[in-house]
Amino acid sequence: MKLKVLVVDDEALARSRLRTLLGDCHAPGVEVLQEAANAAQAMATLQRDAFDLVLLDIRMPGADGVTLAQAIATLPHPPAVVFVTAHAEHAVQAFEVNAADYLTKPVRLERLQQALQKVERLVRAKRPLQPDSPEENLIIQDRGRTERVPVAEVLYLKAELKYITVRTATRSYILDGSLSELEEKYAAQFMRIHRNALIARRAVRALEKHFDPEEGEGWAVRLNGLDELLAVSRRQLSAVREAISS
Numbered sequence: 001m002k003l004k005v006l007v008v009d010d011e012a013l014a015r016s017r018l019r020t021l022l023g024d025c026h027a028p029g030v031e032v033l034q035e036a037a038n039a040a041q042a043m044a045t046l047q048r049d050a051f052d053l054v055l056l057d058i059r060m061p062g063a064d065g066v067t068l069a070q071a072i073a074t075l076p077h078p079p080a081v082v083f084v085t086a087h088a089e090h091a092v093q094a095f096e097v098n099a100a101d102y103l104t105k106p107v108r109l110e111r112l113q114q115a116l117q118k119v120e121r122l123v124r125a126k127r128p129l130q131p132d133s134p135e136e137n138l139i140i141q142d143r144g145r146t147e148r149v150p151v152a153e154v155l156y157l158k159a160e161l162k163y164i165t166v167r168t169a170t171r172s173y174i175l176d177g178s179l180s181e182l183e184e185k186y187a188a189q190f191m192r193i194h195r196n197a198l199i200a201r202r203a204v205r206a207l208e209k210h211f212d213p214e215e216g217e218g219w220a221v222r223l224n225g226l227d228e229l230l231a232v233s234r235r236q237l238s239a240v241r242e243a244i245s246s
Contacts, residue, residue: 002031003119004050008042008068009035009057009084014105018055018084021112028120028187039063043071051079053100053119058085069097080119114242124188136186138166140173149173151189155203155223156230157182159196169225193221193240194233207232207244 005022009015015035022030034049036042038060046054054072058065069081080100084107100122101115137148149166158165159179166173183190183198190198203223210220210229219237220229232240 002029003052003116003123004032004079005030005034005053005055006042006045006051006079007033007035007055008037008039008060008065009055010037010060011057012037014057014084018107018112021107021109024109025113025116026184026187028116039065039068039071042068046072046075046079050077052123053080053082053116055082055084055103058083058087066097069099073097080122082115082119110238114239117239117242120188138173138175140166140175142173147173151186154190155200155226157190157198158230167226191236191239191243193236194231197230199223199230201243204240204244207240 007015007018007022009018015037019033019035022033032049032051034045034051036045039062042054042056054069056065056069063071065083065085069083072078072081081097082101082103083099084103084105086105100119103111103115136151138151138154140147140149149168153168154166155169156165156167157175157179158167162176164175164177164179164182166175179196179198183192186198189200189202191201193199199221200223203225204221205224206222208220208222208229209217210231211217212220212231218234219232219240221232221240222229
């Protein structure tokens with residue numbers, strides 16, 4: 001999914017930097033991006049259009065970010081609020097108004113990505129289930145026959161030499177395809193843990209210390225329904241920790 005985002009900051013340079021970072025984010029990305037330079041502009045925009053997320057500075061002329069967050073909470077369908085500020089001392093105050101996250105300037109891309117993923121989960125949890133929507137399937141060609149494997153049953157996708165292993169709780173399948181394309185298509189259901197592996201977010205059970213004969217000491221993830229451990233790269237470690245703790 002893509003998030004509808006409103007950026008609120010009195011500094012044009014800060015808004016521009018956030019726009020650039022948001023453009024570099026993947027899974028989820030940004031569908032609608034608008035800006036406001038103060039609380040009054042922000043409220044006028046929020047009353048006119050629907051948003052999933054407000055990236056909100058705290059110190060602004062006039063009403064500050066915390067006051068604006070309190071006003072946002074009174075809207076019929078309030079978006080999530082993530083504070084973006086250079087002043088870390090406001091963190092406690094920010095969470096008192098139920099902010100989804102708190103980012104300190106200069107914002108790092110990885111940290112912004114984590115905040116977006118957290119908001120995405122909040123947005124999905126609020127949306128009503130759609131039982132009439134068609135079930136998503138992977139089409140597997142296996143020994144001359146074609147099988148439909150429900151995406152909801154897949155625990156992990158792992159790139160091998162020229163194919164992808166599709167693992168469910170009961171068996172493995174072989175799929176021709178690109179792991180990157182699957183990651184983009186099913187970003188809401190799966191997360192990357194290694195350059196060669198995606199795991200189902202719903203299946204994550206634990207993150208454990210692990211020794212690999214080739215890569216040495218590191219971390220691995222354990223999934224519900226499987227005994228095997230899957231290695232987690234250092235680059236993806238913080239995202240996996242975030243998924244488990246949320």
